[in-house]
Amino acid sequence: MAPSTTSAAFSLDEDLEEAALPFTVPDPMDELFSEVSVRDRESINYVSAETWKSFRIAQAKSKSGPQDLSMFPAMQLDIVLEILGYLHPLELLQVSRANKAFRELLYAPITDLTWRNSFLVENDRDSPDTDSANPDSSPYQIPLCPPHMSGRRWARLLFGPQICQECGQSGAEVEHLLFRFACFPCLEKNLEDVVPGYPVNHEIHTALHRTYHGVGSDDDLDPERGRFWRTDGLAVVAQYEASLVDGGAEAALRFIEERRELVSKRCDVAMKCDSWAWETRTKHRKDYSKKYDGVGKSVMKRLISEGFDERDVEAFYYVSDCDVLYRMPRLTSKLWHRARPYVVPRILQAQTERLARERAVRVERRKQLILAAALMALRTPVPGLRHGYYPPPHTIDTFPPLAQLIQEDLDEPPTHHDPRLVAALAEAPSFVDAWVVETQKLLVSLLPDAPPEPGLSDADFSLLERATSVFRTRRHSPRIVYTVIGWDQARAHLHCFHQPPEWRLPGDGLVEFNSRGSAVAAELAVLLGLDPKTVTAAEMDATEVRFVCGVCPPESHGRRRPLTWRDCVEHGGSNAASHGPPSWIVLSPLAAADVRRREEPDDYSHAHVWSCTLCNDYLPSLGYHKDVKEHIVLKHAIAQPIEGEHLIHFKGPESPRRRRVFLSAEGAHPARFRCNRCTQAAPQVVKLFPRRAIQAHVQDRHLVDLSDDDWTEVELLMLPVTAG
Template sequence: MCHGCCDDGYEFNSESDDSDLTDLDTDSLEESSSQCSEYSRLNEAFGEDSAGEYDEETREGQPAKKRARADQGTGTASTAKGPGRRKKTLSDIVTMPIDILLEIFGLLEPVDLLSLSLTNTAFREILLSNNAVWKTARVNHGVPDCMPGMSEVKWANLLFGGYQCHECGAKGFHRMYLGIKRRLCHSCVNDNLVASYSEYIQDVEDDDPDIVDLVPFTYFGGRAFSNADVRLFWSDDVRKMVEQLEVYHKDADMFKPGAKQALEDFKQSRKKYVDSVVNHAAICDDWADKDREGQRSRVHKFRDYIKKLVEDRLVVLGHSVEDVERMFVRHHYGVLDKELTDTRWKLLLPKIERKLSELKEGWRLEEQRERKVLLLNMYERYVRPLPRAIIPPQEDFLKLCDVAEFINSPPTGNWRSDVQPLADRIPGLCAEYLHSRKLALTQLLALSTDVLQDAATLQSQGVDAPDDVLVQLATSVFQCTHSLPFPLITWDKVQYHRCPRSQGYATPACTFSISQPGVAAVRSLLGLVGLDAQTTTATTMDHLHCRFFCSNCPPKSQGGGSYRMVMNWRQSVFHYVEQQGPAHAEPRWEFLSAAQLQVLRSLPTPPYPEPSVRAWRCNKCELHHGSPDNKAAVITFLCHLGYTDIPSVHGITAPTEGVDFSYEQGICEKPPPTTKFFVIPQPKQPTYHCQHCKNSKRKFTLDGVKSHMKAKHTIGSPVERTDFCNA
């Protein structure tokens, strides 16, 4: 029985609520559409406001005319086809005796009788004029008795004609409200139901307090009425009851004989009627719940049966059992709701195979995403405490041969068990990644004649392994091809490089080339200090502690003196690369004199990187890895300064830079700023104190103290020794 009563989802189609997946069986869609139109006409025929079940005027003469058409149509069809196999037809069934038809109709279910009454006028006339056949069908199939005051036809229409709202005619499956004998859409429920606590009911109770006991009601009213214990009345039923009571009260007020007794008898009969409706509605609700569960069970059993047939046929055609079973886990696509005939199978097979192919591709991509996410989670847990220099970025890690092969491998049922062995290889994969990057730089250096004089020998021999010494030479200067061309001196800086175009370290788009200006600058510095370009490493140059002036940059004047910028060898390389132009056509340098070096050592050295830069991290734990902080915050974390009530995490009262904490070299790729050195010292200028600022030790130049006196003390012409004095 597909009657769709009592619940919005009673048609059991919730599993296939996907518009782009229901086109596999177009016949089922056409049938569903035709069902809605049929039941729309059915509600018009059997609605509460219809002309009636026994309208004799609509029956006169029509059955004979219908039979004449059927006879004529049958004869014409057989004549046109000629000899041969005759097509089976039920067109002559309307000519059978009525008593035989009624016996046949009595074996049907009520919902079938409703559908049958819409097939032609003859059946409709027979069914509407025989109330007994409806009762027989109802009793034979365990349907409860009619609600008080309802005929068999209207009762069947209320239970099984669920494709149209009884109030506004809106099409679709609608909830059945047995207490008020209606099937209604949500809009009509919210607009027409009134609660017992509403102002309208309270107003009519003022006229007659018994009115709430005289009108049928329901307890369920959708979202507008959330309290399940409140009586809900149909507003039109209340209005009609008010009108009826007004007539009785009017007669009683006019002291008509027997009027008060008539009013009391009416109320008693209505109370009995309402009680019978409420009690019977409860019985019918229980039956509807059981029938709904029974129908759901039958639908699922039928779908399981059809699904097994479809799966068996697809497996015979070569599809895997796992794919076929997975196809129908979440949706049935309208395929499982009808008998699987050979004709229907021929129509469905191309669509099913096309859909299965789309699903398999979707499953493959979904499994790839799951593999990637799971593997990256394991990867992040492994690399979180490690320096960024020795781990590949996520993008590069996913492109490693073994990792990419695992992610892109065909879907399997137990792929999760294969993740752990690959995760155990992460340290080795990271080492292979560094090996490949270092090998690429070695090969790049072997091709550059500016770096090695014997590059031709290396090229002839071939390079198939990284050369750790070669990539650490002072002349091994690289640059990123996707960022500003500042030099990356040796492998140590390349491995920490973070391309400005991306948020990650050494992204896949980051490739390297030889920095020709950088190599030229290093070779000129090595020639100046007298070291061999083919053997001197960057560490050797760092230990020399040499300082240089750029001979291409003239001194600059400031405050009566002149200065030049002092640079170590790394700063010199950066300076030459950044100052490329006619004034720096070739690198030229000069040493600082011994006296100048002595003065330089006495100058304060600014910290690098600055403590306020968020580049510092704790070396004792992984807290700041990936999220560096300023220097003070890291030191505070190490020793908990200012948090005396909290015990120290690492027990370090005096953390040492480079041991207990350090800075991320990937964030600070450039060397510290160069130092300003006055080759001609600035003459000392006298300084002054303001006499009006008591207890102030602030010092001013002459112009400064005059500006101060004017701005703060409104003295336009200050006098020395009176307003200010020598510091």
């Protein structure tokens, strides 16, 4: 297949053109390639370009000027060869293209030594990595020509254009192990794993040059995993078979040993070539990176001198993003006038974005201060309890007077004594009350027996006090679901501080009626002999009854976890889908009394719900009990802060920490015995023991001989009822 020619419309970058690159004209040499134009950017061998540029720069710095070459064609051949011996391989390639006579001369076998000696020329004398005492130690020293290859072909392999020798497509990389340029499709088409007709473990496979292209990482290279070029492998097999026929097994073995030594030497040469190419390309990238930085700094100086803000100018990081400046060595006035129409719009865009960010920061600072002042003024402590309520911040910041203050673009936020802020906060309670009424209407409308909305009254709002008014609320995402009962809990959940915009408004799917939880509450009311249509949550709380789930299996040693009716609603409303409708077992009055004795009050000390009542440092974000208490001691000089007076926690969806209480109702040692002597002394205290524990208690506590009259066996569980 003949290589395709490429149009010269693609121009090389200025640096490479200034270096007078080779291979920029149609190449008449057909040893490796047919005639092809190398103006295609993908075919440029940047290792060759960087080597040529470094060599030419070193020559330009020398003091010797151009000489008259008019007598050169008339010189004797040995003198011409002596002169050519001082040339760089890239210069020899250029000379071979000068005319037909030089081409024939440098193609002749007599010049092979000249080609080989050309690789001894140092291609970067000024490199800081070059050791003056040992120039060959430079990482940029050209790899010497191996003995089994002609110098001219070696020069083409190192410095030739990146054009596939098989299909002629550009962009092919050199495979030093195979001594050829090949594109990826041709590699996949011509590489083989095993020689046809020979088993995998045959010694012939160790005598082939293999590449590791596409067989894994360099850290896991196995010589037997590499692949060989098909035609090269067939040639080696032919030589092996010929030596086997001519000299027998010994000759074939010697051939294999010689091939292995040759393969080892080729691998060493390939490694040196890869290292040289990598170092050369790395130097190429470093040099251009320095130029990019210099051009970028020049652009920034120009923009700052024109009056642009330095903060906006620093946003213009990548000079390569501007096609006009791409790969330019320096910024001239002419180049700047060409690039300015492309650069200035980006600076103006950076300026717009910076101003928007700064305004957003100022608005957010004003919002936090105004919101903290509003929450401090509008918070509602609950009489007789140690918690309070905040009005929803996402509702307060939509209050028009406060929203107007928040959106003002001023450098400094308003103070707490700002007249407009004081006036706005005076009107805010009515706004919050309106939100309360609106939200209550919404919750009532979600109930299955809700009356028509236009005629809602206070009596209709009382429906939210029923035990069966159970709702499901979401916070932060649809996957985080809470079960709440009545207006009291719903109100606490709906004013979450950090709700994202898509979950803020109740009408947008934040709240929905929990029919399963409502059915569980109705079943529990019937079980207690109450009317599920009228019983309130407060009345259910007053019963102080405890239940256990009859579907959940007991834990170790027959222990079961007692639940309040609210726990049952949450448990049945969220877990029924996983284990079916639960059946509830009521604890006997004595068992419930023993459970209540061991229950601890809700502990919110480890919840992020606390705020200082003396200042707004913890508004609108709340803090932990320990941190707020320390704040009061240090800032307000109160040695012993009092909950409810100096600090208070605000009701929300955060669950309090509570030690789990269990009842040993089953197993080998159920706790079903009560001490009669303790009952006479304190009848209001109920404490149940297992059989062995009650015997030890009577003997140790009361110091009497054991008797069956000293304890009473009580029933722990009543009959189960299945939730409908």
